[in-house]
Amino acid sequence: MKLFDPHIHMTSRTTDDYAAMRRAGIIAVTEPAFWLGQPRTHAGSFEDYFLSLVGWERFRASQFGIRHFCTLGLNPKEANNPDIVDPVLELVDLYLEKDGVVAVGEIGYDDMTPAEDDILGRQVEMALRHGLPIMVHTPHRDKKAGTRRTIDLLREAGVPPHMVLIDHNNEETLPITLDSGCWAGHTIYPGSKMDEPRMVGLVQTYGGERIMINSSADWGISDPLKVPKTTDAMVAAGIATDTIDTIVWRNPIAFYAQSGRLDPAELEIPLPVDQRLLFEGNTVLRGQAPAVDVPAAATAVPA
Amino acid sequence: MSTRPAERRTQPILALLVAARDPDGAAWLEATVAAPALPGTPGFMRAFAAASRRLRGSPPPQGDELPALRALGIAVPERWSAQRLLRAALLVASVEATGEEAPARLTAAFRTSDSEERAVILQSLTLLPDPARFAPLAADACRSSVQPVFEAVAGDNRFPSAFFAEPIFNQMVLKAVFTGMPLARIVGLAERTTPALRRMAADFRSERRAAGRVVPADLDRLLDAPFPDGTTTP
Ligand SMILES: [Zn+2]
Numbered sequence: 001m002k003l004f005d006p007h008i009h010m011t012s013r014t015t016d017d018y019a020a021m022r023r024a025g026i027i028a029v030t031e032p033a034f035w036l037g038q039p040r041t042h043a044g045s046f047e048d049y050f051l052s053l054v055g056w057e058r059f060r061a062s063q064f065g066i067r068h069f070c071t072l073g074l075n076p077k078e079a080n081n082p083d084i085v086d087p088v089l090e091l092v093d094l095y096l097e098k099d100g101v102v103a104v105g106e107i108g109y110d111d112m113t114p115a116e117d118d119i120l121g122r123q124v125e126m127a128l129r130h131g132l133p134i135m136v137h138t139p140h141r142d143k144k145a146g147t148r149r150t151i152d153l154l155r156e157a158g159v160p161p162h163m164v165l166i167d168h169n170n171e172e173t174l175p176i177t178l179d180s181g182c183w184a185g186h187t188i189y190p191g192s193k194m195d196e197p198r199m200v201g202l203v204q205t206y207g208g209e210r211i212m213i214n215s216s217a218d219w220g221i222s223d224p225l226k227v228p229k230t231t232d233a234m235v236a237a238g239i240a241t242d243t244i245d246t247i248v249w250r251n252p253i254a255f256y257a258q259s260g261r262l263d264p265a266e267l268e269i270p271l272p273v274d275q276r277l278l279f280e281g282n283t284v285l286r287g288q289a290p291a292v293d294v295p296a297a298a299t300a301v302p303a
Numbered sequence: 304m305s306t307r308p309a310e311r312r313t314q315p316i317l318a319l320l321v322a323a324r325d326p327d328g329a330a331w332l333e334a335t336v337a338a339p340a341l342p343g344t345p346g347f348m349r350a351f352a353a354a355s356r357r358l359r360g361s362p363p364p365q366g367d368e369l370p371a372l373r374a375l376g377i378a379v380p381e382r383w384s385a386q387r388l389l390r391a392a393l394l395v396a397s398v399e400a401t402g403e404e405a406p407a408r409l410t411a412a413f414r415t416s417d418s419e420e421r422a423v424i425l426q427s428l429t430l431l432p433d434p435a436r437f438a439p440l441a442a443d444a445c446r447s448s449v450q451p452v453f454e455a456v457a458g459d460n461r462f463p464s465a466f467f468a469e470p471i472f473n474q475m476v477l478k479a480v481f482t483g484m485p486l487a488r489i490v491g492l493a494e495r496t497t498p499a500l501r502r503m504a505a506d507f508r509s510e511r512r513a514a515g516r517v518v519p520a521d522l523d524r525l526l527d528a529p530f531p532d533g534t535t536t537p
Pocket residue numbers: 007009032034106216
């Protein structure tokens with residue numbers, strides 16, 4: 001089965017992770033821009049981060065046969081630093097034009113401060129202007145109220161619900177999200193947010209329509225193989241293959257393809273692993289013989 | 304800075320190839336270059352990025368277009384996409400409107416570009432007026448770890464053999480060997496093969512042999528080819 005992890009922070013992960021993900025069937029990922037565990041103090045740090053998401057990280061993923069897309073935005077955790085907000089939002093507006101950018105995100109609430117309201121509103125306006133979907137982070141604290149408040153803000157701004165993915169849902173927020181008409185993401189984490197058996201229960205109750213699962217793996221305790229592991233749990237629980245395929249492949253593609261920058265037909269053609277491209281310097285293959293899936297001539301040409 | 308009349312023909316030829324593919328794209332290009340934003344400015348970067356969402360599904364250069372593009376300075380136009388033609392047309396118009404600030408401005412544009420945008424800039428250097436002034440930018444691009452960016456400058460490109468100083472050219476050739484880019488893709492390599500380059504290549508081959516590792520076949524070819532004067536590597 002082909003798998004798509006629609007929310008994973010590969011910048012924080014190792015090449016072992018990439019290799020294990022590809023072996024487990026993950027052939028496409030979306031990396032939302034987020035914080036790096038400690039707040040950045042200069043707007044320029046965001047520019048280098050955005051550049052790495054549309055450049056270096058995309059290339060790194062391709063070396064393992066994984067297609068990499070990203071979402072860009074100013075995350076709520078760093079939205080409360082007035083020194084960086086305006087210049088970072090200018091950068092977001094500029095970098096949203098880049099080719100691999102398939103949504104504005106992850107944006108939303110953390111502490112639900114007035115500053116977060118303002119920055120969320122401005123980025124929603126940008127999404128409408130760029131014709132991009134929106135990927136929403138919901139808060140850990142006061143989650144139900146935060147989810148409702150986000151959905152209300154988006155509705156008032158005139159964003160069609162099919163252009164919105166509300167992420168990090170749980171048993172209590174999922175009905176709210178599905179009622180709103182938005183897409184519903186679920187983060188399968190070791191020991192918090194959501195686990196495999198609970199996710200199986202949600203799918204048994206609600207089916208696969210507009211439902212997605214992701215690992216949100218990052219620099220914290222997290223597991224980049226949660227999408228394949230949850231897929232296995234769904235198979236073991238007897239959930240229909242068609243439903244599983246909808247959740248782990250067709251839904252992420254349908255949602256992010258609304259950006260016009262992800263071609264569903266192209267995604268059906270597996271990207272070859274070309275470790276010939278992984279040699280020296282910063283690249284990952286340090287002296288081992290490269291694995292090449294295809295004739296070199298077919299991969300040497302940038303698209 | 305002088306711009307020869309011949310160079311001014313480049314942009315209209317690219318625009319014609321765009322028009323042959325997509326009249327809407329051509330109209331957008333014409334409107335955009337009527338008052339071109341300078342390279343690296345937000346206006347330019349927006350247009351340069353958005354260009355990739357036009358001419359989707361249009362064919363790459365073909366037929367009579369190939370010799371025409373080679374005559375402009377593109378070494379292997381077969382490897383260009385329709386979007387590259389459109390982006391190059393934007394870039395040429397923008398650089399032609401820039402004057403003496405062009406190297407600084409193009410460097411700024413390069414820094415804020417994604418990988419394919421960087422590749423277009425590098426592949427288009429030989430189309431720009433007075434290309435020699437962009438040598439520092441091209442040399443810096445050789446340091447990229449993103450292989451498609453490195454290959455856009457080192458491979459299928461007349462720029463390095465025409466404008467790189469020997470140490471930079473030699474480093475580029477060695478990096479191509481290291482990263483597995485076929486040396487056949489380096490334009491003008493035979494003419495630029497010097498004793499210094501052979502010495503570097505020979506040292507590398509000897510290191511590889513000492514380590515019991517495979518010696519890339521390209522390296523043997525480089526070392527075993529006679530110099531233009533008929534002598535060979537000792
Ligand atoms: Zn995240």
